Amino acid sequence: MKQFADLVIKLGTSTKTNEKLDALSEYFLTANDKDKVWVIAIFSGRRPKRAVNSTQLWTWCNELAKLPDWLFEECYHAVGDLGETIALLLPESTNADASHPLHYYLETLISIEKEDESVRKEFILRSWQAMTQAERFVFNKLITGNFRIGVSQGTMVNALAKTSKLESSVIAHRISGNWDPVTTNFSDVLSEHAVTADYSKPYPFYLAYAIEDEVSTLGEPNDWQAEWKWDGIRGQIIKRDHQLFVWSRGEELMTEKFPEYHALKNHLPNGVVLDGEIIPSENGKPLPFALLQTRIGRKNVTKKQLTEAPITFFAYDLLEYEGNDIRETLLVERRTLLEKIVNGIKHPALLLSPVISFTTWPELTALRHQSRNRGSEGIMLKRKDSIYQVGRKRGDWWKWKIDPLVIDAVMIYAQKGHGRRSNLYTDYTFAVKDGDKLVSFTKAYSGLTDKEFAQVDNFVKRNSLEKFGPVRTVKPELVFEIAFEGIAASNRHKSGVALRFPRINRWRKDKTAGEINTLDDLKKMLELYGK
Amino acid sequence: MACSIITMPLIEFTDRGLCCRAGGFYIDPWKAVDKAVITHAHSDHARWGSKYYLCHTQCKPLLQMRLGENNYQTVEWEEKILMNGVQVSLHPAGHMIGSSQIRIEYKGEVWVVSGDYKIEDDGLSGKFEPVKCNTFITESTFGLPIYNWKPQQEIFQNIRDWVCRNRELEKTSVFIAYSLGKAQRLLQCLPELNLPIYVHGAIWNAHQTLTKSGIQLPDVQRIDYNTPKGAYINNIVIAPPGAEGSSWMKRFFLYAVGICSGWMQVRGTVRRRNADAGFALSDHADWKGLLQAVKETEAEKVFVTHGYQSVFSRYLNENGIPAAEVKTEYGNEEEENSTAIGEEQDKN
Numbered sequence: 001m002k003q004f005a006d007l008v009i010k011l012g013t014s015t016k017t018n019e020k021l022d023a024l025s026e027y028f029l030t031a032n033d034k035d036k037v038w039v040i041a042i043f044s045g046r047r048p049k050r051a052v053n054s055t056q057l058w059t060w061c062n063e064l065a066k067l068p069d070w071l072f073e074e075c076y077h078a079v080g081d082l083g084e085t086i087a088l089l090l091p092e093s094t095n096a097d098a099s100h101p102l103h104y105y106l107e108t109l110i111s112i113e114k115e116d117e118s119v120r121k122e123f124i125l126r127s128w129q130a131m132t133q134a135e136r137f138v139f140n141k142l143i144t145g146n147f148r149i150g151v152s153q154g155t156m157v158n159a160l161a162k163t164s165k166l167e168s169s170v171i172a173h174r175i176s177g178n179w180d181p182v183t184t185n186f187s188d189v190l191s192e193h194a195v196t197a198d199y200s201k202p203y204p205f206y207l208a209y210a211i212e213d214e215v216s217t218l219g220e221p222n223d224w225q226a227e228w229k230w231d232g233i234r235g236q237i238i239k240r241d242h243q244l245f246v247w248s249r250g251e252e253l254m255t256e257k258f259p260e261y262h263a264l265k266n267h268l269p270n271g272v273v274l275d276g277e278i279i280p281s282e283n284g285k286p287l288p289f290a291l292l293q294t295r296i297g298r299k300n301v302t303k304k305q306l307t308e309a310p311i312t313f314f315a316y317d318l319l320e321y322e323g324n325d326i327r328e329t330l331l332v333e334r335r336t337l338l339e340k341i342v343n344g345i346k347h348p349a350l351l352l353s354p355v356i357s358f359t360t361w362p363e364l365t366a367l368r369h370q371s372r373n374r375g376s377e378g379i380m381l382k383r384k385d386s387i388y389q390v391g392r393k394r395g396d397w398w399k400w401k402i403d404p405l406v407i408d409a410v411m412i413y414a415q416k417g418h419g420r421r422s423n424l425y426t427d428y429t430f431a432v433k434d435g436d437k438l439v440s441f442t443k444a445y446s447g448l449t450d451k452e453f454a455q456v457d458n459f460v461k462r463n464s465l466e467k468f469g470p471v472r473t474v475k476p477e478l479v480f481e482i483a484f485e486g487i488a489a490s491n492r493h494k495s496g497v498a499l500r501f502p503r504i505n506r507w508r509k510d511k512t513a514g515e516i517n518t519l520d521d522l523k524k525m526l527e528l529y530g531k
Numbered sequence: 532m533a534c535s536i537i538t539m540p541l542i543e544f545t546d547r548g549l550c551c552r553a554g555g556f557y558i559d560p561w562k563a564v565d566k567a568v569i570t571h572a573h574s575d576h577a578r579w580g581s582k583y584y585l586c587h588t589q590c591k592p593l594l595q596m597r598l599g600e601n602n603y604q605t606v607e608w609e610e611k612i613l614m615n616g617v618q619v620s621l622h623p624a625g626h627m628i629g630s631s632q633i634r635i636e637y638k639g640e641v642w643v644v645s646g647d648y649k650i651e652d653d654g655l656s657g658k659f660e661p662v663k664c665n666t667f668i669t670e671s672t673f674g675l676p677i678y679n680w681k682p683q684q685e686i687f688q689n690i691r692d693w694v695c696r697n698r699e700l701e702k703t704s705v706f707i708a709y710s711l712g713k714a715q716r717l718l719q720c721l722p723e724l725n726l727p728i729y730v731h732g733a734i735w736n737a738h739q740t741l742t743k744s745g746i747q748l749p750d751v752q753r754i755d756y757n758t759p760k761g762a763y764i765n766n767i768v769i770a771p772p773g774a775e776g777s778s779w780m781k782r783f784f785l786y787a788v789g790i791c792s793g794w795m796q797v798r799g800t801v802r803r804r805n806a807d808a809g810f811a812l813s814d815h816a817d818w819k820g821l822l823q824a825v826k827e828t829e830a831e832k833v834f835v836t837h838g839y840q841s842v843f844s845r846y847l848n849e850n851g852i853p854a855a856e857v858k859t860e861y862g863n864e865e866e867e868n869s870t871a872i873g874e875e876q877d878k879n
Contacts, residue, residue, distance in 0.1 A: 012798060015805060067676060068849065074842050075677045079797050088677040088796070422799030450803070 001099040003031055004039070005134040008141075011151050020151055024159035033186035034103040040189060041181035043156045045250070047145060051109040052120050054082055054144055060121055061086040064128075077470045080422025083140030087133050098130040105139060107182060154391050164190045169204065169390040177201030178253060199240040202247040203273060203319045203327065204390045208380065208397035215400060216361045218381065225331060225384050226356040226364055228376035229399055230314055231289050231485065231500070232279030233296075237261060237313060237350075239268040240323070248278070259301060260311045260349045267345040271323030274338070275388075276315035276353060284351060286314075286375035288530065289500050290488035314353040315342055316380075319388055327388035334388070371402045372529055377485055378402045404483035405525060406505055410476045410513045412438060414460040417445070425460040425472070426453050428504075430482055432495070434519040438476055441495035441522060442484070447504030456507075476513050481505040487522070487530045495519060497526050541617075541635060541642045542668065544834075544857050549644060549668070553637050554617030556585070558644050561860040568619065570646025571630035572597060572711060575861050585612075587621050590629030592744040593711065596736065608657070623657030624648035626814050627712035628746060634662050642666045643828060647861075649813065650820035651683055653716050655746075661827035669825060670861070671838030672815040673793050674846075680793070680817045686810055687720035693789055693808050694724055694767060703763045703786040707806070710734045710771040712814050713791055715741065715748060721767060722749045729754045729763060731770040731779075754782075775804065793817075825852060837861040 010023040028036055041047070062072055067089065079085040105127060112120050124143075128136055154168075157175070161168040174189055178200045211218075218224060234249035244265040246255045255261075258278065268274075280287040280295070291309040295301065318338040319327050326334060335355070342352045356379065358364040368379050378401035386396035409430035417426035427445050431438035448456065456478065464472040486500035543550045548560030556566035563580030570576050572593035577584075579598050586594060588605040595603070606612060608631065611620045621631035626647040633644040641664040648670065652658040680686075694704045708714045710733040721728055728751045730738065735753040742748055752758070754768070763783050774780060775788070790806045793813025801809035816824060821843060825833055833854040835844040840856035847854035 013801065013807060013809075015807070065676070068846075071676065071842065071846060074839075075675050078675055079677055080799050084798060085677065088679075418799070420799050420802035422797055422803075424803070 001102055001105060001131065001135045001139065002097075003027070004035065004102045005132070005138045007039075008138045009134060017155060020155055021159050021162070024151070024156055025162045028159055028163040032101060032103075035101050036186050037181050037184055037189065038103050038106050040156065040160070040175055042142070043151055044153050044175050046179075046181060047142065048106055048110045049113060050143065050145065051113045052124060052143060056117070056121070057086055057124070057140060057143065058082070060124060061089055064091055064125070065089045073469075077416050078423050080416060080418040083144050084137055086140050087137035090128055090133075090136060092133075093129050093131065095129055096132040096135075099127075099132075099135050100130070106142065109143065110182065160190065166190060172204040172390055173201065176204060177247075199243060200238065200245040200247075200253065202236045202238060202245070203275075203325075203388075205234060205236075205249050205275070206389045206397060207392040208382075208399045209392060209394050211381070211398040211400045215365065215381070218361075218398070221359060221361055221364070223384055225335070225382045226358060226367075227316055227353050227380045227382070228356065228371065228374060229378040229380045229401065230277040230279050230286060230353065230375075231377045232277040232286065232292060232314070235276065235278040235313070236319070237264065237268075237274045237276070237315075238320075239265065239270060239272050240320075242270060244268070246278070254278070257295065257301070258311045259306070261313065264345075264347060264350060267347055267350075269322070269341065271320060272318065272341065273320035274313070274315045274341075274350075275317035275319055276313050279312060279314055280309045281312045281314075281351070281375075282310065288375075288488040289486060290490065290498055312349050312351055314351050316353040317388065330385045330387065331382055332384045368400065368402060404485055404505070405487065405529065406481050406483050407432065407517045407521060407525070408479055408508055408511060408515070409441070409482050410438065410516050411456075411474060411478045411480060412440060412476050413471050414456075414464075414474055415471050421453070424453060425457045428456075428480075430480065431476065432517050432519050432522055439495050439519050441493065441497060441519075442482060442499045442502045444480075444482055444502045444504050447483075448507065452507055479508040479511040479513060479516055481508055487526050489526060489530060495522060497522050497530070541637055541640055541666070542644070544859070548859070551614075551617060551635055554614040554619065554635065556614055556619075557581075558633050559646065559861070566614070568633055569594065570624065570633060570644065571627055573627070573647070576646060585614075585619070587629045587631045589744065589746070590631070592740050593629060593737075596740045608660075622660045622662050625650065625652065625656050625659035627656050628715065628741060630656055632660070632662060634664065640665050642668070643830075644668045645670055645824070647672070647815055648824065649816045650823060651680070653683055653814075654719060655716055656712075656814075659824070661824060664828050664830050666832045666834065667825060667828040667830035668834045668836060668857070669821065669843075670815065671821060671835045671840055671843040673813065673817050674821055674835070674839035674843035676818045678793060678796055678811075678813075678817045679819055680811060680813055683812070686812050690717070690720055690789070690791075690810055690812075691724055693787075693810075694721075694726070697787045698765050700787075701765060701785065703766060703768055703783045705768045705770060705780065705783055705786045705788050707772055707775050707788060707790040707792075708734075708769055709792075711737045713812070714738075714769050714771075715746075716814070717769060717791055717812070718749050718751070724767070726766050727752060727762070728767045728769065729758065730768070731774055733771050733773075734769055 007023055007027045011020050014020050076085045112123055127139060157168045157172045160171045236247045238245040246258060246261055248254050280291045294305060295309050315338060318334045321337050339352060342350055356367060371378050381398045381400060383396040409432050411428045412431045413429035414425040415427040417424055429440050429443050431440045459478060460472060460474050463475040466473045482502055483505035484499040484502040488498050490498035541551060547557060547562040547564055549558040556568055557564045558568045559570055559576040560567050561578055566583045567581040569584055569586040572590050577594055583602045585604045588607060591603050591605045606621055608621055608623055611618055618636040620634045622634055624630040624632045624646050626649055630646060632646060635642045643662045643664040645668060648659055650659050697704045706717055708717045714734045730751045731754060738748060738751055760782055768783055787807040789808040789810060790804060791810045791812040793811055793815055794800045795809025796811040833847055833852055834857045835854055836857050836859045844854040844856045
């Protein structure tokens with residue numbers, strides 16, 4: 001565990017990708033094989049299920065530290081991370097430095113998952129007893145989840161490539177899909193000859209950067225294929241070995257969540273992988289993202305949901321055909337094959353994401369203004385002779401999003417943030433005017449610079465009116481422009497609207513709280529764009 | 532009127548600061564007054580404009596440096612003086628060189644104002660002395676149980692190890708430490724490494740003042756425009772928080788930044804300040820230290836000032852020690868955190 005804790009600390013404090021890469025490479029060169037498999041699993045989002053929950057950890061820690069609950073809570077708000085709070089509060093161990101390797105803890109956690117609480121408690125307390133503060137921290141993080149320490153899957157893949165003889169794209173593919181770290185050997189992952197019989201395995205997604213320059217700098221319009229950019233979940237539909245698999249970009253297997261797709265198993269030819277958007281739609285027009293949200297996170301889908309949020313797949317690329325990886329063939333050729341397959345099936349759940357025909361850049365610029373009316377968030381530009389790459393790459397694919405919707409609002413609540421924003425008021429709730437009242441309508445966490453956050457934090461501390469647990473009500477004085485990608489009706493929110501991806505666009509120091517937008521303004525936006 | 536004076540507390544909390552009306556003086560006032568008794572030379576405790584300052588002998592040169600010439604009177608620790616019939620004495624607080632707790636006795640009643648303090652003897656600031664009293668006014672900068680410091684020697688070893696690792700990567704080790712107090716404390720652990728130590732002008736000034744007044748400190752070199760760029764490579768630099776992230780730092784490239792402050796106990800703070808390393812080396816008492824200090828005073832009543840006042844006073848009350856929080860203008864924990872980006876206000 002010590003080696004892993006060291007790795008996590010190094011990754012957490014280094015600010016440069018190269019240092020992270022070196023730290024990971026060194027780990028992959030020196031750690032034991034079983035631990036390495038687990039590190040790959042953890043950094044690609046394959047953590048064991050929670051054997052104990054946060055409340056249990058919190059309670060057991062307090063029993064040892066002998067602190068009242070309210071004091072623990074104060075500490076948690078100052079630290080902004082449960083696993084770290086517990087590591088800081090546990091009494092120092094007399095027997096630290098006696099820890100087992102990483103895989104021992106993870107595999108024991110799995111094996112005691114169904115045991116009595118007393119067994120699980122005994123294991124946790126015994127584990128804490130043998131650990132240093134740093135080890136306790138990573139151990140707690142492994143249990144509570146949210147193991148984000150600033151390493152992308154891409155960095156890990158590159159570190160593996162550096163320490164093996166494989167291309168990073170091959171490794172990325174090998175570690176995707178459905179595999180169990182308990183039964184997988186390190187050599188299966190990295191051997192040059194390993195053959196994988198996992199039919200569910202998706203390809204790593206090719207992602208686009210936002211276009212920064214004028215679109216005309218891309219050159220000849222005829223070299224580019226334009227498509228609408230959809231606001232759904234990026235996904236792959238795979239049919240191999242007469243089975244169907246649906247993956248999200250987050251590498252989550254979602255086959256069961258979308259029964260709409262199940263019939264495709266009988267229609268799609270064997271050995272194909274489609275890349276596209278999981279999105280609810282009616283007559284080919286997408287429905288708001290909020291409807292898709294009603295379907296995510298649910299295991300059993302009701303009839304009502306199936307009719308209210310019918311899920312479809314807007315296919316835009318083909319990665320495998322007749323069992324062959326065709327990512328190296330050109331986009332135009334892949335598109336031809338894709339159209340042949342989709343048109344051949346004519347299934348209501350499988351649609352082609354249309355290609356926008358245009359001949360000049362000004363023409364496309366004009367078409368882009370129709371995006372919102374088409375339920376799209378802009379345009380995708382893909383070079384016609386591009387291959388399907390791995391990860392986010394510049395050059396061949398660009399996203400050209402429309403400008404967000406904006407509204408001026410006043411901050412009314414503030415709460416301390418987490419992680420690098422711990423002990424700093426960075427999570428805000430905003431309100432618009434409704435007559436002489438203020439109605440809260442959204443939260444936003446991002447969009448300010450560190451310096452601005454520090455200034456707002458200072459304001460909050462000097463101008464808080466009341467304290468409700470971690471939340472402070474503040475004098476409604478600071479005005480911000482809130483940007484968002486979409487708006488939908490909601491009966492969960494007081495304002496009656498829910499925003500898509502709200503964030504702070506800028507601090508309107510030039511405006512007073514009297515000059516903010518009104519609830520009517522929001523409702524007009526809902527009328528225009530939310531239906 | 533005469534009656535109410537008798538029931539008046541020995542120290543009142545006024546908008547000018549802590550006031551001892553019977554003795555006719557203030558302790559660490561934040562506005563100009565006739566007579567000020569000063570706990571230590573940090574800028575939130577020692578302010579400009581008063582007509583008379585009483586402080587510890589070692590504190591005076593620092594006040595002169597910061598406030599210029601004034602009417603200063605100095606005392607040694609334990610030395611008793613009478614002010615208007617009120618007995619005043621200073622006792623080591625262990626926070627920085629010349630830092631003191633103020634003991635006030637009048638008609639058999641004893642109050643102690645802690646100023647800022649730490650329990651561990653750092654070898655420079657004098658060993659904190661528990662002073663028995665009826666009422667104790669304590670700081671609470673780190674009044675949460677997540678703040679428990681490691682022994683100084685252990686932190687010093689971590690600091691030296693870090694310098695060695697940086698040297699392997701051919702990086703200059705740049706420490707961020709408050710110019711008065713933390714910088715000198717940090718200096719104690721560095722000579723062992725036998726490397727040139729370069730300091731920012733603010734730290735140089737404090738260093739000169741202290742060595743002139745007879746305090747032994749390791750040799751350092753001042754950084755100025757004459758210093759050749761190559762001088763820093765693989766060596767040590769100490770700079771105040773204000774320099775952090777400024778273009779002044781560019782001259783040290785390639786370098787790693789290590790911040791020395793109690794706030795570094797929490798990872799989020801280290802990450803927010805974009806430090807390569809954080810050393811939780813604090814000149815304030817940690818949670819256990821605060822509790823120990825309060826208990827050893829045997830005070831019947833505790834007033835809690837700057838820091839986590841509400842948390843610490845609630846905890847004391849729940850544990851049978853009557854306590855109340857007091858708002859002062861001393862280094863507010865929260866402000867320090869928020870201004871940590873930018874100006875030199877971080878002095879823990």
